[in-house]
Amino acid sequence: MLHLFRGTAVIVLLAIGAFTGGTSAQVPARTAGPCEKLVELLMLDTTITSAQIVEAGAFTPPNPGRGGAAAVEPYKGLPAFCRVTGIVKRPGDTDVKIEVWLPAQNWNGDFRPAASGFAGGTIGYGGMAELLRGGWATANTNRGHDGGGPWKVADMASLPYHLMVSKAKAVIGAYYGKGPHFTVMNECGGGGSRDALQLVQDWPDDLDAAAAVGFVYDATHHGIGQMWVYQATHQTEAHYIPPSKYPIIHRAALDACDLKDGVKDGVIEDPPRCKYDPAVLLCKGGDGPNCLTAPQVEAVRQIYSPAVHSKTGKYLFAPMVPGGELGWEPMAGPAPYGYAPGFYRNMVFKDQAWDHKSGLPNFDTHVDLAEAPENRVIDAVNPDLSRFVARGGKLLLLGGWNDHTLAPGSFVDYYQAVVKKMGAQKLRDSVRLFMVPGMDHCLTPAYKPYHDVDLVRILREWRTTGKAPEQIVVTRFTDEGKEERKRLVCAYPRVAMYRGKGNTNDPANYVCRAGRGP
Numbered sequence: 001m002l003h004l005f006r007g008t009a010v011i012v013l014l015a016i017g018a019f020t021g022g023t024s025a026q027v028p029a030r031t032a033g034p035c036e037k038l039v040e041l042l043m044l045d046t047t048i049t050s051a052q053i054v055e056a057g058a059f060t061p062p063n064p065g066r067g068g069a070a071a072v073e074p075y076k077g078l079p080a081f082c083r084v085t086g087i088v089k090r091p092g093d094t095d096v097k098i099e100v101w102l103p104a105q106n107w108n109g110d111f112r113p114a115a116s117g118f119a120g121g122t123i124g125y126g127g128m129a130e131l132l133r134g135g136w137a138t139a140n141t142n143r144g145h146d147g148g149g150p151w152k153v154a155d156m157a158s159l160p161y162h163l164m165v166s167k168a169k170a171v172i173g174a175y176y177g178k179g180p181h182f183t184v185m186n187e188c189g190g191g192g193s194r195d196a197l198q199l200v201q202d203w204p205d206d207l208d209a210a211a212a213v214g215f216v217y218d219a220t221h222h223g224i225g226q227m228w229v230y231q232a233t234h235q236t237e238a239h240y241i242p243p244s245k246y247p248i249i250h251r252a253a254l255d256a257c258d259l260k261d262g263v264k265d266g267v268i269e270d271p272p273r274c275k276y277d278p279a280v281l282l283c284k285g286g287d288g289p290n291c292l293t294a295p296q297v298e299a300v301r302q303i304y305s306p307a308v309h310s311k312t313g314k315y316l317f318a319p320m321v322p323g324g325e326l327g328w329e330p331m332a333g334p335a336p337y338g339y340a341p342g343f344y345r346n347m348v349f350k351d352q353a354w355d356h357k358s359g360l361p362n363f364d365t366h367v368d369l370a371e372a373p374e375n376r377v378i379d380a381v382n383p384d385l386s387r388f389v390a391r392g393g394k395l396l397l398l399g400g401w402n403d404h405t406l407a408p409g410s411f412v413d414y415y416q417a418v419v420k421k422m423g424a425q426k427l428r429d430s431v432r433l434f435m436v437p438g439m440d441h442c443l444t445p446a447y448k449p450y451h452d453v454d455l456v457r458i459l460r461e462w463r464t465t466g467k468a469p470e471q472i473v474v475t476r477f478t479d480e481g482k483e484e485r486k487r488l489v490c491a492y493p494r495v496a497m498y499r500g501k502g503n504t505n506d507p508a509n510y511v512c513r514a515g516r517g518p
Contacts (some may be wrong), residue, residue: 011066028107034175035082039172045089046167049447051103056080061125075129080104093144093154098164098169099123100139101132102134109137111172111180113165115192116140118219118339121147121266130135133153137180139168150344157377158198165199165206182463188213188442189405190339197380199459200395204388209463211396211455212429214403214441218317219378220370223343224363225317225407229331230340231360238295243329248290249300251271252281253322262498267438270495271321271401272409306409310363318409327404327440337405347375383414383421385518387432394462394471396432396455400439400447411435415492427467428461433492436474444492449484450477473507488512 019177038051040236059075082102087095105194112128112134120143131138141164146156165183173179177328185196185207193215199206214260216222233240241249257274278300283291293301307316310326320328331337344361345354348370385395401412415433444457453474470491476484485505488496502509 002151004080016149026106035084035104038082038084038171038174041171043167043170046086048076048084048086048171048476050151051082051084054078054081054083059083059129069403073358074126076235078129079106081132081177084175086171088167090159090163091145092179096144096160096163097123097142097146098139098167099128099141100137101128102137102175103132103135105178106135107137109180110136110182110184111169112138112184112186113168113195115140115163115189116143116161116164116189116195117155118191118194118216119143119148119151119342119485120160121145121149123411125296130267131485137168139164139171151342151378152354153347153375153377154318158202158380161195162199162203162206162362165203182193182209182460183207184209184211184456184459186211186213186217186459187323188444190219193217194219194380200388200393201380201382204385204391204393206390207392207393209459211398211459213398213443213455214399214400214405215411215414217380218410219343219380220347220376221317222475223347223409224367224370225307225410226331226337227344227356227361228317228363229303229320229328230356231303231363232299233298233332234360236295238293239299241292241296241299241328241332243294243333244289244318245292246325246328248281249278249292250323250325252276252278253325257322261496262500264505267435268321268323268401271498272412274322276322299332301326306407307363309367312364316367318407318413321401321409321439324404324408326401326404330404336459336477339405343370347378372501381414383417385418385431386422386426389422389426392463394459394468395518396434396459398434398453400436400437400441400451402438403441405441408435412492416468421445429466432468434472435491436489436491438476438486439474443479445481448479450479452476452477471512 035051035053038050041048056079059078068356081104084100086098088098090096112131114124117124123142124140128138128140139403140378141160145152169179173176183502186191187196193212196210196212197217197298198213200210221230253268253274253276254266255266256276261269278292278297281292282297285292287293306319308314310317327377341356345352348366366486397415399408401408411433418431419427436451439451451474453472457471458469470488474487476487486507488495488507488510494512494514496510497513498504499509499511
């Protein structure tokens with residue numbers, strides 16, 4: 001078989017008959033022989049270092065470390081799989097380690113690469129295990145280095161992850177006798193979502209479809225934006241807002257805007273259109289638990305305002321929006337959100353000893369340092385998706401309006417940049433953004449209240465029928481895991497409005513309309 005990836009010929013030499021993979025999506029149980037024979041697979045610049053069957057429940061992650069038995073426990077329920085490890089040579093740089101897991105039976109015929117982590121350095125066994133349980137062939141990479149330490153910027157570019165995906169496809173084809181029918185990613189957060197966007201932008205042949213949830217596309221300004229929120233409450237001691245006051249700020253936002261969709265449910269449907277002045281909370285006398293001092297009002301206003309360059313006024317990153325105040329503490333609380341210090345240490349000051357306690361960054365010269373061209377390879381900001389769209393690729397972007405890890409308006413910023421670059425008509429069948437009211441960062445029980453929707457099913461139907469989703473239904477669960485309601489979510493920029501009668505928890509009683517003004 002001859003595979004071509006972005007103009008580079010990757011030659012795979014094998015006798016297909018030597019590999020007893022079937023041609024149907026459901027692959028029967030197999031012996032260890034065909035898996036072990038994958039060490040003979042020849043691919044350009046690639047060495048397969050091991051290939052062996054791992055029996056059901058027998059996988060132990062390398063170097064489980066201090067976790068001991070607890071670190072092994074999550075893997076005990078894994079089905080049998082063919083585990084393939086390899087090394088890909090990268091011209092002029094370090095080798096990239098890859099690992100491919102192939103279900104020994106009941107493969108669903110598809111391929112889902114797992115998230116590599118934002119800065120690389122590890123193989124994401126946890127994500128791979130979750131996908132393997134679902135019948136997917138999966139793969140991961142260390143992006144070119146092992147362990148932590150200073151960020152290695154070249155490893156955060158798109159090439160290492162692309163090399164893993166392209167080589168994994170060849171391994172899949174060799175083992176099963178055919179390549180994957182559908183290659184898709186559904187990832188959240190700074191690592192996985194950026195992996196997906198980098199492939200869509202730079203290597204459009206790698207994926208058939210992708211869902212990027214709570215995505216960080218502009219990693220550079222993401223770090224600056226987080227520090228903007230922290231600086232709002234730490235520019236002086238008087239600006240600090242104790243978390244005990246977040247509920248009163250949240251209540252003021254709800255009082256101003258909760259009813260704009262026709263339902264008072266504790267959720268703001270269209271936060272960017274919610275305009276209210278936090279000065280309504282200004283203390284009439286001295287400071288108190290149910291009001292804000294003048295410096296605290298100023299801090300809230302800054303949090304609700306976009307980060308800008310303090311000398312040029314250039315827009316840098318989106319603001320936080322009304323409705324998500326209960327989640328402000330990780331960014332506005334005692335310490336900056338975890339990503340920001342690492343960003344400033346590695347990308348701005350190039351000093352691993354830097355600490356925010358020695359002095360907060362400014363928003364002019366330090367922004368200029370961050371924006372150095374050599375730093376920008378960590379981003380996935382290219383709005384030109386024409387090659388991905390031309391080959392029928394589908395991209396679903398999804399964000400929560402109550403995201404506490406980054407400004408949710410950044411999701412809208414990227415989508416609008418794509419629309420501006422390519423035109424709405426060209427994107428009509430290929431790209432959609434859904435903004436979920438009341439949702440935090442990811443579709444996982446780790447974020448309360450938990451929201452869920454089967455994005456892979458939506459992507460599969462979209463790819464098969466060619467009909468883009470105009471609306472989806474997202475299920476919201478309580479903190480205790482009990483289903484609370486189903487919410488109609490409309491493709492941006494439309495919003496769901498209550499029809500005026502019927503159960504307010506039934507999505508059938510809502511309709512998608514243009515958002516209302518304040």
